Amino acid sequence: MTPLIQDALVWAPTGGMIAVGALALQYRKKAAEHCCRDGMSEAQAADTEQRVAARDEEAQHLAESRLPALVHALQHGTGDIYTAGGLLHPQLASTVTGRAYLSVLEQVSALTTQASEQAEGAARAAVQAVTRSVQALVHEQQTAITHLLATEYDERLLELVQPIDHTASQLARRLQILGVLTGMWPGRQREDAPLLETVRGGMSRIRDFHRVQVPNESAHYVAGRYVEPVVLAVAELLDNAARHSAPSTPVEVSFLEAHHGISIQIHDAGPGMRPEVREEAARRLSGQHPVRLTELRTPPSFGHLGIGALAAQYGFRAAVDEEHSVHGGVRAVLYLPRELLAAAPPAEGHEQACPEAVRSDTRGPARNALPA
Template sequence: MTPLMQDTLVWAPLGGMIAVGALALRYRKKAAEYCRHDGMVEAQAADAEQDVAARDEEAQHLAESRLPALVDALRHGTGDAAGDLLHPQLAGTPTGRAYLSVLEQVNALTVHASEQAEGAARAAVQAVTRSVQALVHEQQTAITHLLATEYDERLLELVQPIDHTASQLARRLQILGVLAGLWPGRQREDAPLLETVRGGVSRIRDFHRVQVPNESAHYVAGRYVEPVVLAMAELLDNAARHSAPSTPVAVSFLEARHGISIQIHDAGPGMRPEAREEAVRRLSGQYPVRLTELRTPPSFGHLGVGALAAQYGFSAAVDEEHSVYGGVRAVLYLPRELLADPPSTEGHEPLVPKQSAPSRGPARNALLP
């Protein structure tokens, strides 16, 4: 055997072993790649399951939490309070954008429906208020004519309570109309502050309990006379209704540098903190009045005063710290811009006599209907 044949016989098995090893190594690499691929597939499947679970939880969170929170916030006028995503990683994704679109559409539809309902309620209240005001005006005109043409004391005694009740009804209609967006309905000439306050006194049930100062040199500008009369009447009525019938309601004037304060003191039990906070909020006039959101039964007094204050530039407040009777002090502050210069005294007749009203009924004066 030649050396060449011997080398061939020696290297042939080695070459086969090398080829088999290379092939095994290749298959081993392939197997490892397949294992890695299977791991990636399993990881991707797990991520997909987590993503689906997150989207399902987000949908449930939208239905059970975010949408009810948004509707409740819109109902109470506190703005968009729908809350955030349960899974922040969904923000900016098609799912997150879709859910945000749902909330925006619900918000827009709810606001639109609320505005439509409020507009319909205001239109209805305005129509009813105008029609009833016309009837009350006719009634008061007839009563005024009767009182002016008949001088029987017995008749006067019987008719004056009817006249006073009609005056209170007219005041309530005016306040309701103000809340519905109507003008108070009267244009006055400049009037003495004292007469303006007495005009408010004459429009409440317990007028005889109110103690008014005997004099004041201030005048209220004509544009503001009726709004101030209405605001005074509501604050006086509130003070009288929340204090014992045997106690007085005192009115006083406090002149300040930039205006004058009309103070109303009652001897009632005071106000709970939450009631006082609500009264301050209503009297501020800073929050729009929505007829569709009034509580049941509705309370118009402080809301009406707040609406008048916001529209005509005066302010109203309540506190308990400075009440002379230990009850509540209500303050109506009139800036200088709402006051007028007193007219010349030459040839001027006072609009309201200085004597007090008769005990059987309120004094009728130029401010009464």
């Protein structure tokens, strides 16, 4: 037992609480004497004590502030180890303690990122597998319906089967958008198609197709590689416009030709969008932010995310605004640069240039153009 501890034990039972102050003074005096005997001044001892306290405070700050802030930043994509909070005592940055704490943060960041990537990869693989299997079933269903409608010429049967066929087209569209978000190809390659028929193809894949009003004519053609992506994007924008406006109101489509391309404008008569919703829609439609399935909200919303992914991949742009809505609702615009358009075929070759998939037939809007 050291002399300092012996002194403390002697003083405590003798003087009780009255001698606490004197004991502290005596302890401090004895400590100073020991420091002097060990070659350390009282000032140096105080400095050492402060440094030890600073390290203790830094350890607590790491556990209670920096690590939670880092994990939150990584989970929400708002920062990294350099933006999630610094040292409580900056003078420790170049010390062994500071470097060790930075190493801890780097390891946590690496492990968290790795776990997130593994979870995202597993989620994408699972969604792709389910999407492909359900797409195959929907394709079988549509093939069977097509065969039935081609072999049976009964008006009553047509009336009963057509809603089923139309629902299958909507399901196929939803699966395509979900597949796009996981990196899947959006659909089969098509030949160049008239812009008007491309828009009608999107119209045919939504529930309220009867509310959509499209122009009577357009001389523009969409290049084959971009037909299916444009159809999907138009369908999602039309569906949003129809679902967010009264069933008794129209959804109007118009074309605006510009110097560098053409815009497909979609006007609804809905209540509009709150500023924060419009801001989030712009972010999603931009396609500039990678889509992570593990970070989707509950319930998830795929439409604008899918359009943004298609826009980023194929070079068109999508936007929404209220200022230019003709009905006080929302105007959605899909802008197609000229690089996505094709030259109109010669008049005598129109029948070959208009593939069978984009020709209208007599079985109603669900079969009018570009079926899934």
